[in-house]
Amino acid sequence: MTDKLAYSRHGDIAVLRIQNPPVNALSQSVRQGLAEAMDRAEAEDGVRAVLIVGDGRAFIAGADITEFGKPPMEPNLPDLCTRIEASPLLVVASMHGVSLGGGLEVALGCHYRVAQPTARVGLPEVHLGILPGAGGTQRLPRVTGAQAAVEAITTGRHIKAPEALELGIIDKIEEGDPQDVGIHYTRALLDGGAQPRPVSQMPNPEGIDWDATYDAVLKKGRGQISPATAVRAIQAASELPFDQGIKRERELFMELMNTDQRKGLIHAFFNERAVSNLPELKGVDPRQLKSIGVIGGGTMGAGIATAALLSGLGVVLIEMREEAVEAAKGRISGNLQGALKRGKISQDQFDTLTTQTLKVSTGYDSLADVDLVVEAVFEEMSVKKEVFAKLDAACKPGCVLATNTSYLDVNEIAAATSRPADVIGLHFFSPAHVMKLLEVVVADKTAPDVVATGFALGKMLGKISVKAGVCDGFIGNRILATYRAAAGHMVLDGASPFQIDKALVDFGFAMGPFAVADLAGLDIGWATRKRKAATRHPDERVPTYIDRLCEQGHFGQKTGKGYYIYEKGKRGGTPNPEIDRLIEAEQQELGITPRDFTDEEIVRRYMCAMVNEAAKVVGEGIAARPLDVDMTLLFGYGFPRYWGGPMKWADIQGLDAVLADIQTYAKEDAWFWEPAPLLKQLVAEGRTFDDLNKGNAK
Ligand code: HSC
Numbered sequence: 001m002t003d004k005l006a007y008s009r010h011g012d013i014a015v016l017r018i019q020n021p022p023v024n025a026l027s028q029s030v031r032q033g034l035a036e037a038m039d040r041a042e043a044e045d046g047v048r049a050v051l052i053v054g055d056g057r058a059f060i061a062g063a064d065i066t067e068f069g070k071p072p073m074e075p076n077l078p079d080l081c082t083r084i085e086a087s088p089l090l091v092v093a094s095m096h097g098v099s100l101g102g103g104l105e106v107a108l109g110c111h112y113r114v115a116q117p118t119a120r121v122g123l124p125e126v127h128l129g130i131l132p133g134a135g136g137t138q139r140l141p142r143v144t145g146a147q148a149a150v151e152a153i154t155t156g157r158h159i160k161a162p163e164a165l166e167l168g169i170i171d172k173i174e175e176g177d178p179q180d181v182g183i184h185y186t187r188a189l190l191d192g193g194a195q196p197r198p199v200s201q202m203p204n205p206e207g208i209d210w211d212a213t214y215d216a217v218l219k220k221g222r223g224q225i226s227p228a229t230a231v232r233a234i235q236a237a238s239e240l241p242f243d244q245g246i247k248r249e250r251e252l253f254m255e256l257m258n259t260d261q262r263k264g265l266i267h268a269f270f271n272e273r274a275v276s277n278l279p280e281l282k283g284v285d286p287r288q289l290k291s292i293g294v295i296g297g298g299t300m301g302a303g304i305a306t307a308a309l310l311s312g313l314g315v316v317l318i319e320m321r322e323e324a325v326e327a328a329k330g331r332i333s334g335n336l337q338g339a340l341k342r343g344k345i346s347q348d349q350f351d352t353l354t355t356q357t358l359k360v361s362t363g364y365d366s367l368a369d370v371d372l373v374v375e376a377v378f379e380e381m382s383v384k385k386e387v388f389a390k391l392d393a394a395c396k397p398g399c400v401l402a403t404n405t406s407y408l409d410v411n412e413i414a415a416a417t418s419r420p421a422d423v424i425g426l427h428f429f430s431p432a433h434v435m436k437l438l439e440v441v442v443a444d445k446t447a448p449d450v451v452a453t454g455f456a457l458g459k460m461l462g463k464i465s466v467k468a469g470v471c472d473g474f475i476g477n478r479i480l481a482t483y484r485a486a487a488g489h490m491v492l493d494g495a496s497p498f499q500i501d502k503a504l505v506d507f508g509f510a511m512g513p514f515a516v517a518d519l520a521g522l523d524i525g526w527a528t529r530k531r532k533a534a535t536r537h538p539d540e541r542v543p544t545y546i547d548r549l550c551e552q553g554h555f556g557q558k559t560g561k562g563y564y565i566y567e568k569g570k571r572g573g574t575p576n577p578e579i580d581r582l583i584e585a586e587q588q589e590l591g592i593t594p595r596d597f598t599d600e601e602i603v604r605r606y607m608c609a610m611v612n613e614a615a616k617v618v619g620e621g622i623a624a625r626p627l628d629v630d631m632t633l634l635f636g637y638g639f640p641r642y643w644g645g646p647m648k649w650a651d652i653q654g655l656d657a658v659l660a661d662i663q664t665y666a667k668e669d670a671w672f673w674e675p676a677p678l679l680k681q682l683v684a685e686g687r688t689f690d691d692l693n694k695g696n697a698k
Helices: 028-043 077-085 102-109 136-144 146-155 161-167 178-191 210-220 226-239 242-257 260-274 299-310 322-341 347-357 381-394 410-414 448-460 476-493 497-507 513-520 522-533 545-551 577-590 599-619 626-636 646-653 655-666 677-685 689-693
Strands: 005-010 013-018 049-054 090-095 098-100 112-115 120-122 291-295 314-318 358-361 372-375 400-403 423-428 437-441 464-468
Touching (some): 013 028, 013 178, 090 102, 098 102, 112 161, 136 146, 146 210, 260 626, 260 646, 322 347, 372 381, 437 448, 464 626, 476 497, 476 513, 476 599, 513 522, 599 626, 599 646, 599 677, 599 689, 677 689
Antiparallel strands (some): 423 437
16 A cells, blocks of 8 residues: 555545645555545455545545646556446545535545535536546536536535535535544444445536526636636436547547646746745744835835735824825725625724724834834835834834835835834735736845745735836836737738727737726826937837827727727727727828738737847846746736746747737837847747746756
């Protein structure tokens, strides 16, 4: 028997205890251990039942995802589930923590299931780009009915024990040590004369309108195919005998296993965990974090304060004037109302957070005791410097001083204090209590424990924290500026903003760049263009047609008109016909003859611009690894998760092909399309971005 499985006897019950920390994933040695232990239990005299339990914090979290894409190793999981189910002994699962994916499939292969009240079950495979492949699509609908199985499998959600009981997924809830509970339950079943009860022999679930369900799930997936494919597997459960249903499940599973979406989603799964795992922070303790200060109570400051309050931190918010203090309180209270409505906090918690945990003030002396301050004031270097000089005077020694600037030089801000080692950038994304991304911007003199504190804060707030270096726009906004520019060039050359938006939504982005510009406010881009005009490279192409709209006071959604026209009460906008006229006028002025673009070319140019800039960002050390870029784009910029991020996308396309396209585009505009040295180097060496993630950088 393998060391991942402990076998013990409790009278006529054989206990199979899975020991594969941290979450008992079903790696080859676990599968082998389970198969051998079943053989042993069946061969031993006096065994009447088998109990399967998990050691540590979970029953089983699923198949071992690290084995995907590698050659299959026996015994495979579907056969193991069938083997368990076919046992003449009574087989029981006692579930605690999570039973996910293959973990639930093993449990469904057992004849009875008991769970702790806090247990959660689910089949989340679609989030990894696959579908339950060890009988889950065939057994779950036999116990829950087709409709409930479709809902559970296509959303992949975690189902709490009480609901699982109601749905028939588990048979009983009992609190206590999972092994004791399991033995107690198994004993009661044996005493009651219970016999093996294979789910596969239960009747097929009744059918539903499969085509309509497939279409609805496909639409909801916004380009992700695994949920809709899973519908077809569940359909097989209702229409085919069990054995044939399993075959169909396997075919569809293998189809998905071979997709790029599966590669992208698994890349996202591992790297959203790896991103905050920085070798240089090993052994570095963060500073204490009990309360934080927030300077500025606008949308951003109020969002940061809300996130901090919801994570249990004390908050002192500073505004300049009494009216502004009141307005900030109103914003925070509004945000917390949202959390109250969604059941994230109780009325009591709401009252305590708004009246006691949150403190507001107009004086910096109120910050004397806080452990960290985030400044979220106007984006102007002189204003920031003034704030940091005041913080330097007011805050206790060791307090971390953070700026939420989205592009200003954090080194220059740090120099305005007598303690640059305590200064860091913490770039939140608006609304800060909702958006998952946090860029932790490390300046030249930032101390390692201050960086560790930035990451500790991110973890407390439930953020995906990414380390970034200092440059204009850090990782995310710097790359955004480049792919946004590529979109602008395509407009000048003949693609309409509406075609571009649609092509990118079809690619999987939540919104296209022009709809995003309307949402953010066209005045922001207008101000940036003016700010950068003086230092602009002479070869840089910057469309100005949209400035005409801004000059008339049209700033997008907030004024009702931008690239799109927004009508009250209607969701989304309709293309603004004025835009085409403005573009035409600019093309005439510049002597450009517009040409047609295919959607494919639009996506390719947009993505190549993104990847090229991202490669520069990694090459210059602004992002430590390609995965840092991928997670930034995924969690802050609506990049489709199923592509894994722009660097993963580029790896999947082939870096040589991406570089070749960039070199072709460079023939039209050598300045903009100058290939990143890192990209050229990787192509020359036949390596991928992912090789750099694995620490293979030369
Ligand atoms: C599956 O089951 C497919 C089957 O249907 C069919 C297969 C059939 C094949 C047929 C072939 C013919 N594997 O998240 P945490 C690691 S697909 C490997 O930080 P938490 C994780 O990377 C699977 N590793 O902890 C991390 O490692 P690190 C379906 C896994 O408490 C560590 O464990 N199951 C792993 O916040 C701790 O994880 C899922 O999709 C796995 N399955 O959350 C569940 N799961 O420390 C995925 C975790 O080195 N997992 N790890 O960074 C989760 O949702 C969460 O990890 C938990 C724990 C909720 C389990």
